[in-house]
Amino acid sequence: MPRPIHFDLTADNPERAVKFYQSVFGWKFEKWDGPMEYWMCTTGDKDEPGINGGLSRKGDSGMPAMNTIGVANVDEFSKKIASSGGKVVMPKSPIPGVGWFATCQDTEGNLFGIIQEDKNAK
Template identity: 35%
Template sequence: MACSSLLPDGCTIGKLTVGKAWTAADNYCSGTVLHMIPSKLLVQTWRASAWPSTTPSSTVITQLLPRYQSPNETRVILTHYGVPAGEIAERIESGWMEYVFEPIRVYLKDEKSKRAKRSGRNMAHVEIPAVDPERAGAFYKEVFGWDVSKWAEGYWGFTSGPRDHEWGFVDGGFPQATPTKPIVDHTKYAALTPYYDAYPVEEFEEKVKKAGGKVLKPKSATPYGVIAECEDTEGNAFVLYQMKAE
């Protein structure tokens, strides 16, 4: 028995072809395959039969990628775009978990990857104060590969990613520091300290130094992984974080 046979109505990647329409779960949903790379990627339209004809179809992108820090294992990343907001979106999210991912997990007898459902709102935007916003943007672009650009006069913004990573994504900017909005002195005040995904930590320590930042406390082990405390070109403290391998 293959895991794909657990999907509704035998709707499996192996039976789908580009341009072919499909239905599943007793016609609860339907769509068309837009793009496919066998064993790697599936892009398809998706809509529920109950949606009004004026509601455009959504898009589902399914990826098979090596598991973070465990290249011999595979992650299934499913991203559903364009779903009507509110109760409908919450119901569809629950459906994916109940009727697709949970049966696969049970079949594989996989309890290791099971985690509590995340709740609450996402962090949508974060600002890192800078004496020189353009210089700060260049630092984070060089160290972490962020997309940095001038969003408005005197304001440089960034987007981090990729969006298919299990840490998610967040965007933000580098507001100009002023006498009325100074950079926090971490020796005197408590302040927000961001932890950045950095694997392996020692590689990112070198990137920080090369980009003009400082490693304040070299890498050390914690119960949750490896960290290194650093400072960017503007004096902002941050932590490089390497998640502990499962």
């Protein structure tokens, strides 16, 4: 069953936001060496329940703050979303070295991402 596996936060000042989340919750951040300005966020030990996420500068990434759900196939789930009354608002696109990603909207207007892991995505 697909589950939320990642969250995204956005910030006007990412360095300030990183400092906030580190001081309040003890989360760890590491700047990602990818095609956009992004910080990977570890929220706890891998043996504890919960998910990790990331943080980007508002406007730079084009990504809103949202949750991402891991799926086996982005194309199949995009069809399921559309046939169930949702929308695919940003079609499948690669995140190099990570996988295939699409931004979707549920019937209530909530945005969420779906991701298919594929280290060969380009």
